[in-house]
Amino acid sequence: MSTESAVSGSSIPDDQKIAVVTGASSGIGAATARQLASQGYHVVLGARRTELVDELASEIGGTGRQLDVTDEASVDAFVAGLDRVHVLVNNAGGAKGLDPVATSDLDDWRWMWETNVLGTLRMTKALIPALIASGDGLIVTVTSIAALEVYDNGAGYTSAKHAQAVMHRTLRYELLGKPVRLTEIAPGMVETDFSLVRFDGDQAKADAVYQGLTPLVAQDIAEVIGFAASRPPHVDLDQIIIRPRDQASARRNVKNPG
Numbered sequence: 450m451s452t453e454s455a456v457s458g459s460s461i462p463d464d465q466k467i468a469v470v471t472g473a474s475s476g477i478g479a480a481t482a483r484q485l486a487s488q489g490y491h492v493v494l495g496a497r498r499t500e501l502v503d504e505l506a507s508e509i510g511g512t513g514r515q516l517d518v519t520d521e522a523s524v525d526a527f528v529a530g531l532d533r534v535h536v537l538v539n540n541a542g543g544a545k546g547l548d549p550v551a552t553s554d555l556d557d558w559r560w561m562w563e564t565n566v567l568g569t570l571r572m573t574k575a576l577i578p579a580l581i582a583s584g585d586g587l588i589v590t591v592t593s594i595a596a597l598e599v600y601d602n603g604a605g606y607t608s609a610k611h612a613q614a615v616m617h618r619t620l621r622y623e624l625l626g627k628p629v630r631l632t633e634i635a636p637g638m639v640e641t642d643f644s645l646v647r648f649d650g651d652q653a654k655a656d657a658v659y660q661g662l663t664p665l666v667a668q669d670i671a672e673v674i675g676f677a678a679s680r681p682p683h684v685d686l687d688q689i690i691i692r693p694r695d696q697a698s699a700r701r702n703v704k705n706p707g
């Protein structure tokens with residue numbers, strides 16, 4: 450049996466699971482959307498660059514929708530019609546700048562807090578009823594090793610990632626007894642557009658971050674998210690830290706090993 454779904458205007462079988470991925474226009478989010486689609490999910494992809502999510506959605510048989518997680522009205526429009534959701538991947542986020550607290554840029558901090566912290570809050574609040582209604586929901590939040598550590602010049606990002614992670618971990622308690630699992634994914638260095646965004650489009654600066662070591666790629670993270678989603682309903686992978694072999698912590702990695 451299938452129902453006409455407000456998700457895409459197309460028919461989604463009642464037994465097909467639905468996954469929502471935020472920040473699905475590039476990097477980890479795009480790879481995760483592909484991964485979950487390959488596992489049989491109908492994926493609803495959101496990001497501000499609508500043309501990119503639309504293109505990927507048509508490639509993987511999902512639904513692309515414009516989404517700005519910093520904008521309440523955009524979140525409301527994005528979730529409209531989503532009355533059952535099995536997986537929510539809170540992935541939209543990133544860093545802006547790398548400055549000491551003493552000379553930090555308040556607009557950069559605002560961007561990081563609005564996107565990583567309040568963006569995750571808005572999406573999660575909006576979809577908790579649909580996750581519960583699915584009977585077997587999963588909230589994956591992509592935090593970072595920056596949610597576990599601090600490093601020089603990184604306080605804007607580390608404080609935002611700590612706050613995002615604390616909210617996610619609190620839900621593990623608040624949703625106890627409800628059919629919703631919670632998985633925090635805390636990656637180390639992943640080569641995506643992350644550093645390009647952090648350094649305001651400076652490609653040379655972004656490339657230098659990954660030179661001389663082997664960083665993770667987006668697919669490495671997507672496969673782990675796919676694995677967490679594929680566990681049976683009674684198994685909750687609470688927190689998963691994934692680092693490249695060449696990186697021991699946010700402050701310590703090895704360049705040109707051997």
Ligand code: NAP
Pocket residue numbers: 471472473474475476477478495496497498499516517518519540541542543544564565568591592593594635636637638639640641642643644646667
């Ligand atoms: P990325 O390639 O820059 O992807 C970031 C994604 O977030 C993009 O799809 C972007 O889409 C979306 N986004 C940004 N602001 C948004 C907004 N206001 N509303 C909706 N979507 C928004 O970087 P990435 O590495 O894949 O980052 C994904 C997540 O992983 C982030 O939360 C990041 O903090 C985390 N992370 C990354 C690393 C790393 O080393 N790469 C390590 C640890 C954690 P649009 O620009 O189209 O809106």
